[in-house]
Amino acid sequence: MANPLTLYVPIKQDAISQAGAQLAYETFVKSVKTGLDASGIVHYARLALIPNASGQGTYAILLITAFDGPMNPYLSFFWTNPNTQKAFAGIAQVALNPPVPPVTDLTGFENFINENNLSQPADLYQAYPQTVKEIEAAFPHKTVLPKHK
Amino acid sequence: MSTINDVTVPDKSNIQGMILRGFTHPYSCHMVFKFKDQPGAKSFIKAIFPYVQSAESWGDEKPDLMLNIGLTCSGIAMVSNLNATDMKYFPWTFQKGPASGGSQQSLNDCGPSDPSKWAFGNTTQQVDCVVHTYAMSPQMLKQLVSIVSNAATAGGLTEYLPLDEGTKRLEEYALIPRNSIHFGYLDGIDQPKLGWTNPMDPSDLRNFLIGYPPSAFSPGPTLGDAGTFAKDGCYNAFRILLQDVELFDNFLSTNAENIAKTIGQTPKYAKEWLAAKLNGRWINGSPLELSPDEPDPKTSHSTKFGYAGDTSGMKCPFAAHSRVANPRDEKLSEQGPVPRLIRRGMAYGAPPLINSYKGERGLIGLFLCGSLPTQFELLYSWINTTNFSAVFPSQNGQDALIANRSMETADTSFTIPTDKGPVVIKDMPQFVVTRGTAYCLLPSLSTLKSLAE
Numbered sequence: 001m002a003n004p005l006t007l008y009v010p011i012k013q014d015a016i017s018q019a020g021a022q023l024a025y026e027t028f029v030k031s032v033k034t035g036l037d038a039s040g041i042v043h044y045a046r047l048a049l050i051p052n053a054s055g056q057g058t059y060a061i062l063l064i065t066a067f068d069g070p071m072n073p074y075l076s077f078f079w080t081n082p083n084t085q086k087a088f089a090g091i092a093q094v095a096l097n098p099p100v101p102p103v104t105d106l107t108g109f110e111n112f113i114n115e116n117n118l119s120q121p122a123d124l125y126q127a128y129p130q131t132v133k134e135i136e137a138a139f140p141h142k143t144v145l146p147k148h149k
Numbered sequence: 150m151s152t153i154n155d156v157t158v159p160d161k162s163n164i165q166g167m168i169l170r171g172f173t174h175p176y177s178c179h180m181v182f183k184f185k186d187q188p189g190a191k192s193f194i195k196a197i198f199p200y201v202q203s204a205e206s207w208g209d210e211k212p213d214l215m216l217n218i219g220l221t222c223s224g225i226a227m228v229s230n231l232n233a234t235d236m237k238y239f240p241w242t243f244q245k246g247p248a249s250g251g252s253q254q255s256l257n258d259c260g261p262s263d264p265s266k267w268a269f270g271n272t273t274q275q276v277d278c279v280v281h282t283y284a285m286s287p288q289m290l291k292q293l294v295s296i297v298s299n300a301a302t303a304g305g306l307t308e309y310l311p312l313d314e315g316t317k318r319l320e321e322y323a324l325i326p327r328n329s330i331h332f333g334y335l336d337g338i339d340q341p342k343l344g345w346t347n348p349m350d351p352s353d354l355r356n357f358l359i360g361y362p363p364s365a366f367s368p369g370p371t372l373g374d375a376g377t378f379a380k381d382g383c384y385n386a387f388r389i390l391l392q393d394v395e396l397f398d399n400f401l402s403t404n405a406e407n408i409a410k411t412i413g414q415t416p417k418y419a420k421e422w423l424a425a426k427l428n429g430r431w432i433n434g435s436p437l438e439l440s441p442d443e444p445d446p447k448t449s450h451s452t453k454f455g456y457a458g459d460t461s462g463m464k465c466p467f468a469a470h471s472r473v474a475n476p477r478d479e480k481l482s483e484q485g486p487v488p489r490l491i492r493r494g495m496a497y498g499a500p501p502l503i504n505s506y507k508g509e510r511g512l513i514g515l516f517l518c519g520s521l522p523t524q525f526e527l528l529y530s531w532i533n534t535t536n537f538s539a540v541f542p543s544q545n546g547q548d549a550l551i552a553n554r555s556m557e558t559a560d561t562s563f564t565i566p567t568d569k570g571p572v573v574i575k576d577m578p579q580f581v582v583t584r585g586t587a588y589c590l591l592p593s594l595s596t597l598k599s600l601a602e
Binding site (some may be wrong): 003018068070073074075076100101102104105110111120129133 | 234240241245254255372470482485527530534
């Protein structure tokens with residue numbers, strides 16, 4: 001059974017933070033793919049930018065994922081992976097309210113994620129009960145070789 | 150302070166004793182409290198502080214009576230001078246406690262183990278402090294419990310009496326042999342070899358003591374006043390597990406009849422064999438990996454073995470309790486090092502042989518770690534998860550002994566591979582029920598002393 005994380009972080013309005021959020025959005029999949037692949041527990045993850053009411057600039061970063069098993073025991077895997085650590089630490093850096101404690105170690109990371117998580121397990125609809133590992137085992141990647149006539 | 154392997158290590162006199170050593174006092178009582186106010190809490194700590202045993206060697210003068218103290222997050226908030234911002238530096242899991250939604254994703258205490266049914270540690274029965282008392286004789290224990298109880302009364306504390314409908318304290322029943330549990334198994338054989346050799350080794354003390362980063366499991370907090378408060382402390386997941394011995398024994402006897410026919414052995418052998426397959430060790434402690442066919446006194450305390458060569462579970466089933474809780478060298482689909490816990494538990498309630506005893510019996514679990522989520526809760530999630538590490542195709546079922554069968558997604562079957570074909574038990578009963586849990590910090594002696602001032 002999967003669990004949800006909906007990380008909602010209002011961000012600062014200065015130009016550097018706004019540009020940082022835009023960069024995080026544009027590079028999100030590329031920057032976290034290796035770490036999330038290696039975890040073997042994340043079904044989907046996406047990052048969205050919530051616009052200001054004026055339509056100009058970004059009000060908040062929204063990260064939405066669904067993953068297998070409990071969240072907190074597995075946060076260390078994302079913190080020890082340099083790419084996912086960089087992505088999350090980057091979000092913390094532009095947060096409107098600086099995280100307490102700062103996101104400089106695993107405790108700070110655990111607290112930041114939980115403090116800004118809007119979802120509970122009961123909030124998630126799931127169409128299937130299989131885990132990522134079970135799905136990957138059922139549909140193994142087939143190596144594609146060059147074709148010869 | 151001194152140095153080991155070029156690491157500056159703390160004085161043992163500043164660390165609570167149970168962290169570094171298992172106490173061998175035959176009598177113990179574990180007292181659970183809620184504070185009333187800060188003056189009362191401080192006077193309580195001050196009154197019992199002289200009895201706190203550190204990790205320093207006692208040489209030839211073994212104390213007749215002694216104690217260790219654990220404080221929950223709410224207890225620290227009440228008794229210390231840390232403010233609300235300081236408290237935010239403690240790990241989320243410790244702040245919210247074991248009954249919280251986050252922790253319950255791993256502990257899965259549903260059905261009969263639901264936190265609403267706990268004797269302590271849920272929202273209506275908040276725990277602030279747990280005092281672990283130890284003594285060399287029943288009289289000494291009575292004396293020490295009386296000292297703690299009187300100090301609690303004077304400080305206005307509320308004491309929870311967790312056993313037998315709120316009438317009895319959690320008192321150890323010294324089973325014979327020592328270190329056995331009510332299901333009959335020898336317990337506590339394999340503990341992490343605590344040292345200062347490599348912080349990435351799960352047994353290294355930097356993964357248990359707070360304040361020595363970096364390490365594999367990053368105990369915290371390490372920053373702010375909370376970091377100072379917690380330094381040289383260690384977390385204790387204090388968990389009371391009722392063991393249904395009658396159900397367990399009936400399960401073994403009932404299934405032994407059929408299994409005996411399948412494996413071509415007597416029902417008596419099949420009963421012992423099934424008990425060994427559930428646990429991964431025979432009743433006497435012999436690991437199945439070293440003694441697959443029968444218990445052997447020579448291997449009863451063995452810790453030097455692995456599972457890497459048993460990829461079919463033919464010797465030890467994948468879901469056997471000790472294989473799930475300590476997978477050793479087994480190839481896992483999980484990332485990262487396999488966590489270890491320091492276990493300082495003991496049995497409560499009289500053994501089944503004493504027919505006149507009508508109370509409940511179980512395990513007083515003291516699971517010590519530096520990080521509650523990445524050590525204690527990760528292992529517990531493996532225990533409850535069906536096929537937690539999906540490397541091998543025949544790796545079915547939850548932990549065979551202590552998993553919660555009431556979980557919605559649980560596969561309650563248990564598969565025992567044999568050369569005559571698999572033995573499959575379809576509906577595993579619930580042998581163990583959670584009766585209460587508290588996440589405590591075992592603070593350093595200097596921190597405890599500061600609270601008493």
